[in-house]
Amino acid sequence: MNLIIMTILKRLALGVVTLFFVSLIIFSAIQFLPGDFGEAVLGQAATEETVAAFRRELGLDEPAWRRYLDWVGAAATGDFGTSFSGRASSGVDRSRPVVEMISSPLKNTLFLAGMTAIVAVPLALFLGITAALWRNSIYDRVINAATLTSISFPEFFVAYVLMLFSTLWWGLSANATGINDADASILDKAYMLILPSMTLTLVIVAHMMRMTRAAIINLLASPYIEMARLKGQSSLRVILRHALPNAWAPIATVIAFNLAYLVVGVVVVEVIFAIPGAGKVMVDSVASRDIPVVQACALIFASVYILLNLAADIIGIVTNPRLLHPK
Amino acid sequence: MTDTNSYSAATEVASTITRRTRWERARITLKKAPLTAWFGMIVIACYVFVAVFAQWLAPYGEADSSFAAYAPWGDGHVFGTDQIGRDVFSRLIYGAQNTVGIAFITTILSFFIGGGLGLVASIDQGWIDQLLSRFVDILMAIPSLIFALMLLTVFGSSAWSLILIIAVLDSTRVFRITRSVAVNVAVMDYVEAARLRGEGLGWVMRREILPNIMPPLVAEFGLRFCFVFLTIASLSFLGAGLQPPTADWGSMVRDFAGLLQFAAFDLKAGLTPLLPAGCIALLTVAVNYVVDWFLHLTSGLKD
Numbered sequence: 001m002n003l004i005i006m007t008i009l010k011r012l013a014l015g016v017v018t019l020f021f022v023s024l025i026i027f028s029a030i031q032f033l034p035g036d037f038g039e040a041v042l043g044q045a046a047t048e049e050t051v052a053a054f055r056r057e058l059g060l061d062e063p064a065w066r067r068y069l070d071w072v073g074a075a076a077t078g079d080f081g082t083s084f085s086g087r088a089s090s091g092v093d094r095s096r097p098v099v100e101m102i103s104s105p106l107k108n109t110l111f112l113a114g115m116t117a118i119v120a121v122p123l124a125l126f127l128g129i130t131a132a133l134w135r136n137s138i139y140d141r142v143i144n145a146a147t148l149t150s151i152s153f154p155e156f157f158v159a160y161v162l163m164l165f166s167t168l169w170w171g172l173s174a175n176a177t178g179i180n181d182a183d184a185s186i187l188d189k190a191y192m193l194i195l196p197s198m199t200l201t202l203v204i205v206a207h208m209m210r211m212t213r214a215a216i217i218n219l220l221a222s223p224y225i226e227m228a229r230l231k232g233q234s235s236l237r238v239i240l241r242h243a244l245p246n247a248w249a250p251i252a253t254v255i256a257f258n259l260a261y262l263v264v265g266v267v268v269v270e271v272i273f274a275i276p277g278a279g280k281v282m283v284d285s286v287a288s289r290d291i292p293v294v295q296a297c298a299l300i301f302a303s304v305y306i307l308l309n310l311a312a313d314i315i316g317i318v319t320n321p322r323l324l325h326p327k
Numbered sequence: 328m329t330d331t332n333s334y335s336a337a338t339e340v341a342s343t344i345t346r347r348t349r350w351e352r353a354r355i356t357l358k359k360a361p362l363t364a365w366f367g368m369i370v371i372a373c374y375v376f377v378a379v380f381a382q383w384l385a386p387y388g389e390a391d392s393s394f395a396a397y398a399p400w401g402d403g404h405v406f407g408t409d410q411i412g413r414d415v416f417s418r419l420i421y422g423a424q425n426t427v428g429i430a431f432i433t434t435i436l437s438f439f440i441g442g443g444l445g446l447v448a449s450i451d452q453g454w455i456d457q458l459l460s461r462f463v464d465i466l467m468a469i470p471s472l473i474f475a476l477m478l479l480t481v482f483g484s485s486a487w488s489l490i491l492i493i494a495v496l497d498s499t500r501v502f503r504i505t506r507s508v509a510v511n512v513a514v515m516d517y518v519e520a521a522r523l524r525g526e527g528l529g530w531v532m533r534r535e536i537l538p539n540i541m542p543p544l545v546a547e548f549g550l551r552f553c554f555v556f557l558t559i560a561s562l563s564f565l566g567a568g569l570q571p572p573t574a575d576w577g578s579m580v581r582d583f584a585g586l587l588q589f590a591a592f593d594l595k596a597g598l599t600p601l602l603p604a605g606c607i608a609l610l611t612v613a614v615n616y617v618v619d620w621f622l623h624l625t626s627g628l629k630d
Contacts, residue, residue, distance in 0.1 A: 021465040152611035157604040
C-alpha cells in the first residue's frame, strides 16, 4: 500500500511541476509582444499619460519575476486581470474583468463537453471491446474502416455535413444563442446542443474506439490469457477475471486522453455552431489580440488537460495489480 | 556444327536467384496492396498533380474578383463564385497548392527539428537527453491547438509564423517517437563500432541509426502530415491561419458557411461549403489509408 501512495505522490508532484512550467510559458507569451503594445492597444491618439497609466497597470515597470508571481497568485484566486478591449485612447476605461467575460461561457463549454462524454465514452468502450473480441470479423473490419474514415475528417466537415442533413431533412435547430437565457432548462439546453454534441461524439468515438481495441488486443495476446484459455475457462470469465483487471489502466488512459482531446475539439465546434462558450471567447480574443483573455483561456484549457492526464495516470497506478500486491 | 551442349545447370540456377531490383520488389508489393491503399495512392497522386500545376489548371486567377458575387454553379464558373466574385473552382485548385504545400513544408521542418534532436538524445542518453525530454514533456502538456492560437496572437498570423509555430509544436511528437525507436538501435554493437572507429555524431545519426528506424518514421510522417494539415485548416477556419487573399481551404469553408442555410432552396449553393471541407477530408482519408497499409506491411503483424 505504501508503494502505491509513494507512486501517486510522485506523480502528483510531477503534475504540479508541469503546471508551474506551463503557467510560466503562458505568462511569458506577453513578453514576446513586439515593441510597445501600450499604444497598439490604446490607439495612436493615446496621450503619454494614458499609456504610462496602462503600463503601470500591467506592471511593466516591475521585474518580470514579480509580475509572474502577481499574475499566478491572482489567477489562483480566480482573478485573471482586465481585458485589453474596451480601452480608448482618451483614457476612458470600459474594459471588463476577464473572469466576468469567461465564467458564463465556461459553464456552456463544460456542459457541452460533459454531455458529449456521457454519450461517447460508453459507446466507444462497447464498440472497442466488441471489435477486439471478434477481431478480423466483418463487424471488426466495417467498424475499423468507418472509424479510420471519420478520424480523418476535420471537425468542421462533420459539422457541416450534419448541418446540411438537419436543414434538409431532420429539422433540428443548430441555433444555440438562447443557451444563456435564464429560463432555459437543462433539457432545452441539451436540445440546442444536439448537433454540436453529435459532431464531437463522431470525432471522439473513432479515436477512443481504436485505442480501446488496440489496448484490449494487446492484452489478449499475453501468455497468461492464453494459459487461462488453455485451462478451459469460458471466454466470459477470461475477459472479466483475467483481462479486465489489467485493462483498467489502458482504458482509463484512453478515456482521459480523449476527454482532453474534447477540450481542443470544443473550440472549433463552438465557433462553427456559434455557441457562446470559452473556446469561442478565446478565438474572438485571438482575432482582437486581447492577450489577458487568451492567457486566461489557455491556462484554463491547459490545466484541464493536465489534470485529466494526471487522473488517468493515477487510475492506472491504483488499479495496477502488480502494485496492489507487492512481493 | 554448332555447339548444342552449352546448357549449364549453374546458369539456370543463377538466373532464378538473381536478386530482384528495387523497382521489381516495389511492383510486387504494390500488386498485393489492398483496395483502400490503392484508392489512397491514386487520390494523393491527383492532389500532388493539381498542387504542382495549379497555375496552368485553374481557369481564372487566385484573387481575380472581376465577376458577379455569389454566381450559381455552372455557366462559366463550375462551382459558382464567392462573396466578392472570385471563381470558386480556381480557388479550390490554388488552395491545393497553398494548403497542401504549407502543410508539407511544415511537416518536413518538424521532422528535421524533432528527428534531429530525437537522434541526438538517443545517442547521448545523458543530460542533453534528460533536458530535451523534460522540455518536450512540458510543451506536450499544453493542447497544441490552444498553444498555437496563443502564439499566433503574440506573433501575428503570417504564413511563415504559422509554419514555424506549427513545426515547432509538432516536432515534440516527432522527437518522442524518434527517440523511442532510436534508443533501441543506439545501443547496438555496430553503432558502438562506428563510434569507436571515430565516426562523428552526424555520420552515426545518418548512416548507422537512421536507415534502421526508417519504416516507423515514414509511417509517422504520413500521420504527422495529416495532423499538421488538419491543424492548419482548423486555424485558418478559425481565422488565425493563412490570411486573405491567399486561397486556402480552411478559410474558404468559413467564408461559405452562411450558404448552408439555403440548402433547402438551392442544394448546389448549400453544397459549396462542403467542397473545400471535402477536399481536406478526402486527402486525410487517403493518407490515413496508405499509412494504415504501410504500418501493416512493415510491422509484419497480421493480427
